[in-house]
Amino acid sequence: MSTKCPISIIIPTIERITDLQICLNSILAQSVLPEEIIIVDQSEQNTIELFFDKWSREHSSKVGTKYFRVQDKSLTRAKNFGKSKISQSCKYVAFLDDDVELTPSFLKEVFSFFQTQSQYGVLSANILLNETTAPIKKILNFFWHLYSRFFMLDSNGDGHIRSNGMPTYLTKLNPNEIKTVQTISGGASIFKKEITEVFFFDENLKGYCSMEDVDAGHRLCKKWLCAKSESPKLWHHVSPVNRQKVNYATSQFVQNYSYLFKKNSPQTTQNIIIFLWSLIGLLGRYIMLSVLKNNPRYFLGYISGLLKIISNRYDTLYEEGK
Numbered sequence: 001m002s003t004k005c006p007i008s009i010i011i012p013t014i015e016r017i018t019d020l021q022i023c024l025n026s027i028l029a030q031s032v033l034p035e036e037i038i039i040v041d042q043s044e045q046n047t048i049e050l051f052f053d054k055w056s057r058e059h060s061s062k063v064g065t066k067y068f069r070v071q072d073k074s075l076t077r078a079k080n081f082g083k084s085k086i087s088q089s090c091k092y093v094a095f096l097d098d099d100v101e102l103t104p105s106f107l108k109e110v111f112s113f114f115q116t117q118s119q120y121g122v123l124s125a126n127i128l129l130n131e132t133t134a135p136i137k138k139i140l141n142f143f144w145h146l147y148s149r150f151f152m153l154d155s156n157g158d159g160h161i162r163s164n165g166m167p168t169y170l171t172k173l174n175p176n177e178i179k180t181v182q183t184i185s186g187g188a189s190i191f192k193k194e195i196t197e198v199f200f201f202d203e204n205l206k207g208y209c210s211m212e213d214v215d216a217g218h219r220l221c222k223k224w225l226c227a228k229s230e231s232p233k234l235w236h237h238v239s240p241v242n243r244q245k246v247n248y249a250t251s252q253f254v255q256n257y258s259y260l261f262k263k264n265s266p267q268t269t270q271n272i273i274i275f276l277w278s279l280i281g282l283l284g285r286y287i288m289l290s291v292l293k294n295n296p297r298y299f300l301g302y303i304s305g306l307l308k309i310i311s312n313r314y315d316t317l318y319e320e321g322k
Contacts, residue, residue: 005032005111007190008090012040012078013098017051019239026102026234028059034107035090036064040078043069074318075186075209076201083196093196097187099239102232103128109232110190117178121195121224124181125188126173126233140292151281152274159183159228164274165261167214173230181228182221186213188234195224204317208244210253211260218264250286250301251308252316254279258309259317279306 009027013020020039027037041048049069056065070081079095086093092114096102106125113123148154157168159181167183191199202215220226244252261275282302289298308314 003032004035005092005107006090007034007092007094007107007110008036008038008086008193009034009094009096010038010040010079010082010086011096011098012042012075012082013048014042014073015045015047015242016098016239017047019099019237019241020048021051021055022101022237023096023098024055026100026104027107028062029104030102030107031105032108032111033063034094036066036087038066038082038085039068040082041067041069042071042073042078074203074206076205076212077203079201080203086193086196091193092190093193094190095187096234097236099237100187101235101237103234106232106234113178113227113229113232114190114192117227119225120180120227121192122184122220122226123190123232124184124226124228125190126228126230127185127188128233128235129171147284148281151284152278153281153285161214161218161264162274163265163271164278165214165257165265166278167211167217170228173228175230178227178229181226182217184213184217184220184226184228186216187236189213189216195220204259204319205256206316206318208249208252210249210256210316212256215260215264218260245297246295247297247301247304250298251305254282254302254305255308255314255316257282258305259314 011020011023024037027034039048039052049067052065052067056067064087066085068081068085070078072078083093092110094110110123114120145154145156152162152164153166155167155169156171159168159170159179161167161182169183170179170181173179199220201212205212217226265271286298286302290296
């Protein structure tokens, strides 16, 4: 039988039974099991509740479970709610998306990391990606990489946040390599429990809370060391279920980018100019997506978000323009 690790796994979810089942089964298949799994359900229906109740009863001898239904449709509020329900005996807290699948040694490697690298307070797991092999997609990706670098939008980098508020991520690490970073993966991050007791995710963000992990990383790294490691690893399947409509997702990204830039970045003349330059780059990005995907909603979503910024009426925040 698998041994227990003093870790609480928090999974916010909305109407994704199939994805959640894959995630839960990958947890159950761990060589070291967690102490508990906490589900924070933001669904309108009780489908997840019924499924998880049955799943919990079937596996109650292996892992502790807690289920909570919440009204607010906010990823950050769900995370904060979940961490308020952690058992006292847990020493670590993992925040996972509901559409991830852990490799079998994930939790064992998490525990080993914190035992040997005690200077770190937060660990960002290594997300495995399916790289495209289609020649046309490789050409488009190469062009987008050059375009993104020109407008300081490229996410490939050293794991730090640029002065314009855009994050960079370490995508390739050597075996056993560990890097100190500012950016964390919101749906694949593990905290020491004592940090979760004093740190709170931004509850002003609504819904999917685009860029909430960038905000978290920006604030966390000012007080604690954050790491990106080659292991542990997980797959992010990016579920198509219950995704936001393109126009709203685009509008939310633009609005949240502006909100978090104002919140976290020094408002120097240079930084503001770079931020505006990147906004121009985003306009080009969404025009290209509208053309390539034959869907004008990318462009319309950008315009909607930009107008919200100009009028200071953010509809992706609980408090407008805060």
